[in-house]
Amino acid sequence: MDFSSKLLENAVYEISQLPGIGKRTALRLALHLLRQPKDQTERLSFALQNLRNEIKYCKNCHNISDVDLCEICANPKREESLVCVVEDIRDVMAIENTGQYKGLYHVLGGKISPLDGIGPSDLNIHSLVEKVKEGVVKEIIFALSSTMEGDTTNFYIYKQVSPFNIKTSTIARGIAVGDELEYADEVTLGRSILNRIPFENSLKS
Amino acid sequence: MDFSSKLLENAVYEISQLPGIGKRTALRLALHLLRQPKDQTERLSFALQNLRNEIKYCKNCHNISDVDLCEICANPKREESLVCVVEDIRDVMAIENTGQYKGLYHVLGGKISPLDGIGPSDLNIHSLVEKVKEGVVKEIIFALSSTMEGDTTNFYIYKQVSPFNIKTSTIARGIAVGDELEYADEVTLGRSILNRIPFENSLKS
Known part of the structure; x- marks a missing residue:
C-alpha cells in the first residue's frame, strides 16, 4: 500500500502486528479512530499501556490479577x-x-511448542511441581486443549509430578451435550465410547 | 465476561470499541500484547496517539497528508x-x-447519512463548491459507492455545482473484467447494458 502520510503508514503497520489483523483491516481501524473524538484514541492507548506496564499475576496460580493473590486463590471456600x-x-x-468447579487453578501461560520456541522453562511449570512437592495438592486436572502441544505439555507435567503421591486426571472428551452423533468427528466419538461412564453417573448432573 | 483484573477489563473494553471487534477478539488481542515485549504495546500506543494528534489534511483535497499540500495536489503534471x-x-x-487517473481528488470524509447523523456540513462539500466557483474545475467525477447514501451525496453535490458551467460524470458500473455474466447481479448487469459503450472505445485500454 502506498500511503500519503508516514503517520498513517506507521499506525497501520503497528495495528497490523496484532494477530489476525491484516493491513486493510488496520487501515479501516486507523481511519475509524480519526473520525472519532481524540479522547477515544487516548483512552485506548492509555488502557493498553496501563495493562502492559501494570499487569500483575497471582503469586499462587499465575492468573492475571490486580492484587497479589487472586480472588479465587484467596477464597477459603475453594478446595x-x-x-x-x-x-x-x-x-x-x-x-x-x-x-x-470448586478447586483452584494453575495458569501455565501457554503450551510447550518447540516450533514456536516455547519450552517448559517459558511456562509456569516449576511452581506447579513445587506446590505438588509441598504436599498440599492431592489432584491435578489437566484441562489443556487436546492438540499435540497440549498433550505434550500434559505428559511433561505428568512425568514431573508422578513421583509424588497425587491423583492426575484430564477433563472428559466426548460428544457435546445436545450434539448429533452423526456429525461428530471420529476421534471424539471414539474417545467418548472408550471413556464411557456408568449410566447412573450421568444422572447426577 | 467476568474478569479477575480491572486493568484487563478496561483494555478489553477499549479495544472492543473498535468496529468489527467483539469482546472475545479484544481479549485475545490484549492477551497477545501481554505475551509480547513491552515495547510492542508502547509503539502501538504511540503510533495511534501520534496519528490522532498530529494528523493533517491536504488544504486542497482534504486527503490525509503530512504536509500542507499533498503530493498529488502538489504535482504540476496532474490536471x-x-x-x-x-x-x-x-x-x-x-x-x-x-x-x-491523472486528475486531482476531493476527499469528502464520508457520505451523507441522516441515520448516522452525518449531514452535508459534516463533509468537505463547501470547499468543493468553492473550487468550482473559482472556475479552475472543468469536470467532476463522482466515485462514491453506489449505495443510497452515495447516491444522495452525489445528487446533493450535483445540485450545488450544476449552476456553474462544468461537466459531471460518474465512474462506470458494470461487470468486472474477467467476471462471468451469469454470476453478475441483475442491477449491475442491467446498468452495464444500458450504459454500453462503442466497441471501438473498449479496444483502447
Whole structure:
C-alpha cells in the first residue's frame, strides 16, 4: 500500500502486528479512530499501556490479577487440594462460568511448542511441581486443549509430578451435550465410547 | 465476561470499541500484547496517539497528508481541471493504484447519512463548491459507492455545482473484467447494458 502520510503508514503497520489483523483491516481501524473524538484514541492507548506496564499475576496460580493473590486463590471456600491446569485466563473464565468447579487453578501461560520456541522453562511449570512437592495438592486436572502441544505439555507435567503421591486426571472428551452423533468427528466419538461412564453417573448432573 | 483484573477489563473494553471487534477478539488481542515485549504495546500506543494528534489534511483535497499540500495536489503534471470526488483515503489509494487517473481528488470524509447523523456540513462539500466557483474545475467525477447514501451525496453535490458551467460524470458500473455474466447481479448487469459503450472505445485500454 502506498500511503500519503508516514503517520498513517506507521499506525497501520503497528495495528497490523496484532494477530489476525491484516493491513486493510488496520487501515479501516486507523481511519475509524480519526473520525472519532481524540479522547477515544487516548483512552485506548492509555488502557493498553496501563495493562502492559501494570499487569500483575497471582503469586499462587499465575492468573492475571490486580492484587497479589487472586480472588479465587484467596477464597477459603475453594478446595486448595484440587488444581486445574489451564493455558490462560480465558480457560479460567470459561470453567468459572460453568459454576461446577470448586478447586483452584494453575495458569501455565501457554503450551510447550518447540516450533514456536516455547519450552517448559517459558511456562509456569516449576511452581506447579513445587506446590505438588509441598504436599498440599492431592489432584491435578489437566484441562489443556487436546492438540499435540497440549498433550505434550500434559505428559511433561505428568512425568514431573508422578513421583509424588497425587491423583492426575484430564477433563472428559466426548460428544457435546445436545450434539448429533452423526456429525461428530471420529476421534471424539471414539474417545467418548472408550471413556464411557456408568449410566447412573450421568444422572447426577 | 467476568474478569479477575480491572486493568484487563478496561483494555478489553477499549479495544472492543473498535468496529468489527467483539469482546472475545479484544481479549485475545490484549492477551497477545501481554505475551509480547513491552515495547510492542508502547509503539502501538504511540503510533495511534501520534496519528490522532498530529494528523493533517491536504488544504486542497482534504486527503490525509503530512504536509500542507499533498503530493498529488502538489504535482504540476496532474490536471487540476479534473476532480474525482471520493469518500476517503482508501478510494484515493485504490484509484492511484490503477495508474489510469491523472486528475486531482476531493476527499469528502464520508457520505451523507441522516441515520448516522452525518449531514452535508459534516463533509468537505463547501470547499468543493468553492473550487468550482473559482472556475479552475472543468469536470467532476463522482466515485462514491453506489449505495443510497452515495447516491444522495452525489445528487446533493450535483445540485450545488450544476449552476456553474462544468461537466459531471460518474465512474462506470458494470461487470468486472474477467467476471462471468451469469454470476453478475441483475442491477449491475442491467446498468452495464444500458450504459454500453462503442466497441471501438473498449479496444483502447
